[in-house]
Amino acid sequence: MNKIQKKILMPFVLAAALSFSGCYFFPNEEPVLEPPTLDVEKVVYSTYTVGRKDIESAVIQSGYVISASETDCYFNKYSGQLKNIYVNPGDFVEEGQLVAEMNNGTIEYQLKVQQKKVELAQLNYNNSHSAVDKLQLDIEQSTLESYQDQYDGGRIYAPVSGQVSFVKTLNPGDMVDPYDVLVKIIDPDKLCVRAEVTGSGGFSADDPVTVEVNGDIYEGVVVRTPKEELEEGDGFSDAVFVEFTKESPGFGCLGSIGNIKKVKASSLNTLVIPKYVIKTDGDRQYVQILKNDEKTEVDITTGVSNAVEIEVLSGLSEGDKVISR
Template identity: 25%
Template structure:
């Protein structure tokens, strides 16, 4: 039934074209518009008579998105944990028995501050005895020096007194250094996060004392990345850090990416420094979304609006009230968005809802 209508329309159009043409293009355009209006009216009348005129029910409701260039990022997502830059389990430098504890849990301490004292009674007695000997040797040396300055006595007497004095000074310095090792000091500034040390407990070098000092103002996220991304993830890359327990998401950059693949885990470590915040705590779970691809002028469509045939991918666009099937080529997919490499242009209206069961040329209503 449609073929006679098209034949009639073409016949009328050709007949009108056979009439005298206007002298200029503006007049020609106006003449063609009038002829088009006349033709549309005749076609509508014939469709009414034949019962073929489309009604609102013949148009499918759709939702479209107008394409525009956007920033597109593809991510490598890994799970890590928050760790402190300074998270130290304190160990003693010498063996001994704890005689005093000077700090408690939650107390802020400075680098080098004494946290506990080991028994150093014997050392203190040795230091006092050696100090007495040094005082005598210093007095003898000073007198001998005065005599030598006046050319009284022999050079050997002067040098002997000097040697005795300097030898005792070195011995005393060694004893004081040994005595200092009986003081358990904090190697970093921070907060005492654990204190399990008790008075009277025996400690030894290399064994934890039960004291932990954490600097919570210098935190980082540590994560293990699969070796598959060894060529894509590098120091300085953009990353989004998500802390589900806070909750919070913040932009950052990879501060460290190991160059060596661990032979056991088959991955490499990355670190991301965090800003100082009381909300962040060591050992919190963190999600790292590392940018391994970016396009600042990308066209993207919802990935579920992309349909596939045996040979290609395609979407439907809305053009002048009709659905138009367009073959496309997609790239990366991230956060439910597919990057369009070819087939579409900025300004195209892609149908994202209601595209099911659409055919090329179907009427659509936005």
């Protein structure tokens, strides 16, 4: 083969070589896979079914049942040893009745002796009308008054008629001091509820209220608020007082908790939903409801509310499913 023929054949040889060795320069293409498909899970919502019920907005304050008339009983002259207390809680007493006394030693005997001395001095003066006998009568009378004062100072008499609400626990022979309250007497027909409040507590004089005492409900009326207390300077500038208007709890409820309730607004058999399902956007109020398995926003207007629930005036119907979360 001459040189000219070699030059002519060379391109054909190279082309053939390249065609046979192409798999070494260009890898085989992999088959195209179908893209994976994702199953979308169905969203499950928690819902609240709109229903009808009564709702009220109220102010509630707790206090204690007390008596509007309460009198303390105590010795007011001197300290001494207690002889006895003659009454018990719940007892009815009459004004002037002896409720407690001290051991008075020989005072009672000295008082009786002195009464005789006064009688004798009076007889002597009646017979003589002398200045000396008049002076002696005055001395004996003054001594008698001193003994009588000591005797009376060791005895406590009921200053009013009423019912004993408190008796201090003491034993005969215990020391007692002046103004140490031993007995309290109340008027059982003047029970009321006193509740400490901040500001007015939401109450005004003459407000009708109800009072729950030991599970029983009583009707009442607000008779005093901090405003009246401050104006009259009675010392209870942080309290509301409620009197019972019809029935009142018995003596056994004295000191019990009384829950005062003032209803500000109420609505009967109305549509009610929980407050937490309501959403806001400025002045707009709306809820999300589930309708035909789809979430839908619905504007609503509301009415009476309490701490956890609110009345729906428009936008919802009974049986609607409101999405809570």
